[in-house]
Amino acid sequence: xxxxxxxxxxxxxxxxxxxxxxxxxxxxxxxxxxxxxxxxxxxxxxxxxxxxxxxxxxxxxxxxxxxxxxxxxxxxxxxxxxxxxxxxxxxxxxxxxxxxxxxxxxxxxxxxxxxxxxxxxxxxxxxxxxxxxxxxxxxxxxxxxxxxxxxxxxxxxxxxxxxxxxxxxxxxxxxxxxxxxxxxxxxxxxxxxxxxxxxxxxxxxxxxxxxxxxxxxxxxxxxxxxxxxxxxxxxxxxxxxxxxxxxxxxxxxxxxxxxxxxxxxxxxxxxxxxxxxxxxxxxxxxxxxxxxxxxxxx
Amino acid sequence: xxxxxxxxxxxxxxxxxxxxxxxxxxxxxxxxxxxxxxxxxxxxxxxxxxxxxxxxxxxxxxxxxxxxxxxxxxxxxxxxxxxxxxxxxxxxxxxxxxxxxxxxxxxxxxxxxxxxxxxxxxxxxxxxxxxxxxxxxxxxxxxxxxxxxxxxxxxxxxxxxxxxxxxxxxxxxxxxxxxxxxxxxxxxxxxxxxxxxxxxxxxxxxxxxxxxxxxxxxxxxxxxxxxxxxxxxxxxxxxxxxxxxxxxxxxxxxxxxxxxxxxxxxxxxxxxxxxxxxxxxxxxxxxxxxxxxxxxxxxxxxxxxxxxxxxxxxxxxxxxxxxxxxxxxxxxxxxxxxxxxxxxxxxxxxxxxxxxxxxxxxxxxxxxxxxxxxxxxxxxxxxxxxxxxxxxxxxxxxxxxxxxxxxxxxxxxxxxxxxxxxxxxx
Numbered sequence: 001x002x003x004x005x006x007x008x009x010x011x012x013x014x015x016x017x018x019x020x021x022x023x024x025x026x027x028x029x030x031x032x033x034x035x036x037x038x039x040x041x042x043x044x045x046x047x048x049x050x051x052x053x054x055x056x057x058x059x060x061x062x063x064x065x066x067x068x069x070x071x072x073x074x075x076x077x078x079x080x081x082x083x084x085x086x087x088x089x090x091x092x093x094x095x096x097x098x099x100x101x102x103x104x105x106x107x108x109x110x111x112x113x114x115x116x117x118x119x120x121x122x123x124x125x126x127x128x129x130x131x132x133x134x135x136x137x138x139x140x141x142x143x144x145x146x147x148x149x150x151x152x153x154x155x156x157x158x159x160x161x162x163x164x165x166x167x168x169x170x171x172x173x174x175x176x177x178x179x180x181x182x183x184x185x186x187x188x189x190x191x192x193x194x195x196x197x198x199x200x201x202x203x204x205x206x207x208x209x210x211x212x213x214x215x216x217x218x219x220x221x222x223x224x225x226x227x228x229x230x231x232x233x234x235x236x237x238x239x240x241x242x243x244x245x246x247x248x249x250x251x252x253x254x255x256x257x258x259x260x261x262x263x264x265x266x267x268x269x270x271x272x273x274x275x276x277x278x279x280x281x282x283x284x285x286x287x288x289x290x291x292x293x294x295x296x297x298x
Numbered sequence: 299x300x301x302x303x304x305x306x307x308x309x310x311x312x313x314x315x316x317x318x319x320x321x322x323x324x325x326x327x328x329x330x331x332x333x334x335x336x337x338x339x340x341x342x343x344x345x346x347x348x349x350x351x352x353x354x355x356x357x358x359x360x361x362x363x364x365x366x367x368x369x370x371x372x373x374x375x376x377x378x379x380x381x382x383x384x385x386x387x388x389x390x391x392x393x394x395x396x397x398x399x400x401x402x403x404x405x406x407x408x409x410x411x412x413x414x415x416x417x418x419x420x421x422x423x424x425x426x427x428x429x430x431x432x433x434x435x436x437x438x439x440x441x442x443x444x445x446x447x448x449x450x451x452x453x454x455x456x457x458x459x460x461x462x463x464x465x466x467x468x469x470x471x472x473x474x475x476x477x478x479x480x481x482x483x484x485x486x487x488x489x490x491x492x493x494x495x496x497x498x499x500x501x502x503x504x505x506x507x508x509x510x511x512x513x514x515x516x517x518x519x520x521x522x523x524x525x526x527x528x529x530x531x532x533x534x535x536x537x538x539x540x541x542x543x544x545x546x547x548x549x550x551x552x553x554x555x556x557x558x559x560x561x562x563x564x565x566x567x568x569x570x571x572x573x574x575x576x577x578x579x580x581x582x583x584x585x586x587x588x589x590x591x592x593x594x595x596x597x598x599x600x601x602x603x604x605x606x607x608x609x610x611x612x613x614x615x616x617x618x619x620x621x622x623x624x625x626x627x628x629x630x631x632x633x634x635x636x637x638x639x640x641x642x643x644x645x646x647x648x649x650x651x652x653x654x655x656x657x658x659x660x661x662x663x664x665x666x667x668x669x670x671x672x673x674x675x676x677x678x679x680x681x682x683x684x685x686x687x688x689x690x691x692x693x694x695x696x697x698x699x700x701x702x703x704x705x706x707x708x709x710x711x712x713x714x715x716x717x718x719x720x721x722x723x724x
Contacts, residue, residue: 002530010523017520123342125543125574133554143529144555149522219519220546222340224387228517263523264530267512271484 005141007260013149015256016156020214021229022236023163023248024207030243031176031200033099034091037106040230041113042082042205046212048117049078051126051221058130067131075213079206087201095197110226118223125220132217152214159210160249167245176200180243235274239281241288250289254281328380329373331357331630332397334408335623339387340517340543344570345410345619349432350383351612352620353407356627357381359607366599368656374634375641379627390414391421398427404643405430407626410619412436412487415452419443422450428643430650432626433619435460435588436486437494437710440667447670449647453629453662454622455589455674457491457539458710459702460566462718463676464586465498466702467695468535473562475499479510479533481524481548483540488513490710491539491566497714509533517544525552533561541567546575553580568681569593570617572689583681585691589659591618593691594677596660604658625657629664629672632656663699666706673699698722 025039053074054067086109094105135147167173178186179196187193211229219225236255240247255274262273269276281289333353336346357379359365363372373379382401384393386409397403405428409415415434420443422429429450431439435457444450468475478499482488492511499506510531512524525548528536536557540548545567557563558580565571568585569592579585587594592615595601604624608616616624633650634641641649652669655662665673675698679691701723704713713719 006523006526006530010526013522014520118338123336123338123347125340125343125546127546127550127574129550129578132550137555143526145526146522146555215520218522218547218551220340220543220550222343222543224339224517225519228519260523263512263514264527267510267527270513271515 002142003264006143007257007264009140009143009145010263011253011257011260012153013256014260015252016153017211017215018232018236018256019156019160019249019252020152021208021211022233022252023160023245024204024211025233026237026240026243026245026248027163027207028201028204029237030245031180032095032197034102034106035099035242036204037103037230038086038109038113039106039204039208039233040226040228041110041117042079042208042226043212043215043229044117044226045082045113046075046078046209047216047219047221047225048121048126048212049074049209050213050216051128052121054128054130054216055126064130064134067134071131071213075210076206079209080202082209083202083205084198086205087198091201092194092197110230114223114226117226123223125222126216127220128216130217148217155210155214156252159207160245163245172196172199232274235278238288239278241285241291244288244290247288247290327377329377329405329634330380330382330401330403331627332382332384332394332401332403332406332408334384334386334390334393334397334406334414336387336410337383337385340519341410341541342387344542344546344617345433346386348617348620349408349410349623352608352616352623353381353383353627355608355611356604356624360627360631366603369600369628369631371635374631375639386410386414390417394418394421394427395425398425404428405630405646407623407630408432409434412438412457412490413485415439416443416486419450423448426644428647430626430630432622433588434487436490438486438490440671441709447668449644451629451647451650451664451670451672452667453626453657453664453672455672455676455699455703456710457487457566457588458494458704458714459674459676459697459699460539460586460588461491461494461537462498462702462714463678463697464537464564464566464584465495465502465504466697466723467584467678468562468564469499469502469504470695471693474534475504475506477509477531477533478506478535478537479508479512479528479531479561480537481512481514481521481528481540482538483516483544484513485516487541488516488539492537494710494714495537495539497711501714501717519543519547521548521551525555525557528552528557529555529560536561536563537566538563539566541570545571549575549579553578558583564678567618570619573614573617576683576687576689579681579683579689581680581682584678585681586676586678587618588676589618589622589674590677590696591621591659592616593689594679594694594696595621595658598656598658598660600656601658601660621657621659625659625662628657629653629655629662665699666703668706673703675699676702 137144236251240251258273258277262270335349336342361378407430410433412434431452437456480492482492564584566586569587632655634646637645637649677696679694684690705720
């Protein structure tokens with residue numbers, strides 16, 4: 001019974017984390033058709049920025065609860081700034097290029113940003129673990145579980161639902177959907193595609209930074225964390241279907257529960273549990289579970 | 299004619315003089331050492347940086363002749379040491395080839411990761427390059443990969459004494475071993491460590507039930523599900539050989555959930571946490587330092603010098619990776635000087651076979667792996683934060699090198715399975 005509870009909670013927790021780190025990737029691909037390898041570097045920048053900001057905050061002797069406000073500020077400010085800088089500085093000059101070329105360009109960006117992180121923060125680990133312990137743990141049927149982990153599930157749900165409402169219920173969101181459907185026609189109809197692209201990339205980047213900020217209190221923030229994340233994020237969005245937000249959520253749940261079940265029931269298979277699910281899904285649905293069917297342009 | 303004789307004499311004198319200068323120059327030719335350590339990636343902070351710092355400290359001190367006995371002679375045989383640092387996180391075989399073939403280093407001293415060591419070991423023999431591994435614990439290096447070594451050495455002990463020592467410590471301390479679990483990284487280091495630990499318990503006659511064994515991917519960083527699994531399987535002891543950022547993340551994630559309060563956790567590399575997480579390591583955790591390093595080091599002049607010089611230069615205590623780097627460099631110096639004033643790398647390598655030399659962590663015996671693998675004692679203790687806020691250990695037990703290492707010619711796995719034949723523990 002306890003194991004079942006553990007699998008349910010761990011699966012949910014890991015799925016939430018996977019969704020947080022993957023949703024920005026799928027948003028950017030969905031709107032801009034850019035498979036953004038630099039996403040992992042944005043996550044790392046978020047984690048490092050969070051660790052630095054919290055270090056400064058705590059050293060000033062300010063109340064611990066305020067740390068969560070600092071984390072939110074870091075996520076929004078750093079995410080938007082980095083996203084806009086990359087989009088305005090690099091990507092806008094390259095729109096319309098082949099998708100494969102964009103993969104190479106974002107890979108180059110990833111390498112540059114990874115080295116920039118090392119230049120700025122060095123190679124020592126950074127710690128920002130006070131928020132993780134702040135709420136303590138609750139006992140779920142005999143299993144101690146960190147409240148922070150459950151809050152991450154809440155954050156993932158709020159972000160997922162918020163994103164869905166934004167895309168389907170707001171003017172900007174609907175314009176994004178129009179751009180997804182057909183960039184040229186949207187532009188011809190007067191949609192400011194440049195603005196949509198810049199907004200999308202900034203929001204997608206901010207989502208990656210949110211993932212890094214939310215994860216920083218749980219880990220040792222070290223060089224290379226972005227590499228691990230980008231691989232997992234790709235697996236999730238491929239399972240769900242590239243460009244689909246509900247797909248990212250379902251993909252995260254599939255991958256999260258596959259890993260949690262494996263850890264508890266067959267730890268030897270943990271290493272490839274997520275990739276086994278990915279292979280299975282792709283064998284049945286080669287474009288992922290929620291891939292949009294593209295109309296054939298003539 | 300008389301003039302011609304004077305000319306000839308002068309020419310002869312000049313030739314002798316030039317020859318003398320040339321010899322002196324040759325003697326002064328620096329000893330080029332390639333040093334691959336992690337300069338990037340998750341292992342850089344806890345391993346690569348202290349290793350690099352230790353290398354720079356020891357090399358500077360040797361070049362200045364400021365190391366206490368028995369290493370008072372300047373440099374190596376009077377030759378200054380010229381180090382070249384490269385990043386172990388890069389493509390290790392390519393970097394290694396570049397060091398040996400392009401940079402023409404005489405000796406390579408480095409490598410922390412067992413994975414990297416496994417890749418470099420056959421290459422060292424193929425290129426006939428004098429190579430000294432400083433850390434990388436997998437016993438496979440001389441047991442399976444290079445069974446007839448000539449140029450390859452490891453001056454740090456394997457993982458076997460870590461895990462045999464941990465098992466002995468738990469048994470001798472009377473800790474409840476009825477339900478045992480492990481969490482180790484899924485590659486040679488983690489798998490070998492768990493194998494040696496779990497089989498050692500059986501060989502010591504402990505009737506344990508293995509209730510959980512987790513093997514997450516190296517550098518995974520997120521261990522929520524693994525910690526849940528460890529908590530739900532209710533072990534009395536958890537063994538981990540995690541290192542670097544993984545160990546730090548594991549402690550940060552498991553301690554708040556009460557894992558350390560519910561069970562005894564033994565961390566074979568726990569000492570590396572001391573400088574930066576001293577206040578966050580739960581008291582009662584059982585920690586090792588992969589040998590008689592750091593807080594477990596003997597009280598010798600060389601040990602005191604190294605610890606003091608490191609603290610003065612860098613403002614922090616050296617962790618075990620720093621001690622192991624210093625150990626390897628002193629091993630190389632001892633080998634060259636044992637081989638003679640004009641020793642070549644081949645002669646120095648031959649001299650290191652079976653050598654016993656002094657290091658800051660005491661006497662190192664190149665006793666197994668046909669004289670290419672070091673053995674040393676191992677110590678464990680219970681972690682406690684000192685009143686001054688500094689990390690300490692109590693209830694320390696030390697096991698002799700011959701108690702926790704297999705004899706030469708026998709693999710660790712077979713030695714443990716056979717019940718430690720020939721072990722000298724008294």
